[in-house]
């Protein structure tokens with residue numbers, strides 16, 4: 159797919175500066191991006207083409223890109239030209255070593271240490287843990303009344319990260335489960351308001367956050383210490399155990415504060431995002447009984463292809479993170495323009511996922527479009543791309559697969575004719591506004607074929 163005719167005619171002599179975009183005042187663009195993000199962007203795309211500039215107060219000039227070729231160029235650009243972490247408001251909350259706030263060589267070095275635990279092969283080790291966590295949580299559901307599933311999916315994904323990534327258990331697990339929801343809620347609220355990042359005593363918001371973060375760090379130190387003294391360390395599957403053993407190129411180990419900041423980062427990046435996607439899955443399936451029936455039949459028969467495709471389709475139509483952001487550090491040529499340093503580039507599922515040219519009948523929820531076909535790398539981008547692509551993508555896909563399979567086998571999800579739930583931004587992710595309302599009936603154990611009860615389903619891995 160090409161650039162607009164206007165931009166194409168300029169590609170020979172790129173223009174210094176920003177592409178055109180909506181001309182309304184910044185204040186109105188502020189409001190539109192908060193209240194009507196997708197319609198606002200789609201209208202701008204129709205008018206200005208696949209690269210246009212949005213102007214808002216908080217982030218300045220943002221160049222939105224909806225063409226897979228331009229997205230590829232941006233995702234694969236040199237990390238010296240495009241940054242992602244610098245100046246991030248997340249720094250004070252996640253810590254200065256967080257993968258999300260560092261760039262260039264330092265980012266590549268940390269990322270290299272974190273990648274091996276997330277390799278596809280390792281996912282098998284986490285699957286039975288997650289199945290157990292999901293079964294325990296879903297067993298608490300009640301028949302009859304409609305209820306939001308989001309609190310449940312939040313508990314599942316929190317425990318999944320604390321066990322599989324942190325290697326937490328017993329008392330430390332309990333204390334983290336009590337602390338983390340309070341800490342992340344306050345952290346998300348404080349992130350966009352740097353003026354509040356001052357510790358004015360234990361009762362001030364930042365003071366309270368700092369104390370919770372100190373408690374979190376102390377618990378992480380306990381886990382790190384325990385791992386260092388664990389004679390079974392080499393056989394442990396959790397990500398913390400692998401970080402404790404990891405070595406930088408010069409042979410040095412990761413420092414405790416590096417490990418703690420990355421644990422905090424994985425929590426922030428992987429907990430609410432996965433929970434919100436699961437809540438959207440319930441929300442979509444109740445409105446598509448045909449898809450639901452096919453999923454149930456497949457789960458009972460021990461299959462998984464249609465479930466894989468369904469998860470991808472939920473992520474296409476309800477991406478919980480709308481954009482991956484890159485910050486121009488050195489002049490960067492894109493789509494006929496030379497973008498100046500300081501410009502933000504937004505690469506968005508919010509644009510590509512709804513584009514009829516890329517996904518025919520784009521507004522229709524249709525898992526069939528991904529059946530036997532991997533999504534296109536630079537059009538289907540719920541996990542971003544390039545050297546900043548989500549390192550937890552395979553983990554998240556496996557987790558959503560196991561939780562959905564467990565749900566389908568334990569409960570009958572009742573369809574609804576209610577209108578779709580609206581989007582609500584929860585601090586990290588866009589979640590269903592009513593929390594993904596469900597009404598369920600318990601499945602009779604005898605309704606499940608013996609094979610489905612006995613079998614240990616093997617996990618294959620989402621494409622990188």
Ligand code: HEM
Pocket residue numbers: 242257258269319323423424425427428429431432435478479481482483540541542543544545546547548549550551553554
């Ligand atoms: C459905 C669930 C998830 C979604 C939609 C999601 C989405 C994303 C996106 C859009 C990015 C930015 C990519 C870019 O800028 O190109 C990202 C980065 C990241 N994600 Fe995820 N994520 C999910 C789950 C997870 C999980 C489970 C973990 C870890 C346990 C995780 C850890 C990270 C980390 C560490 C980064 C930073 C990577 C870097 O900067 O190098 N995410 N994620």
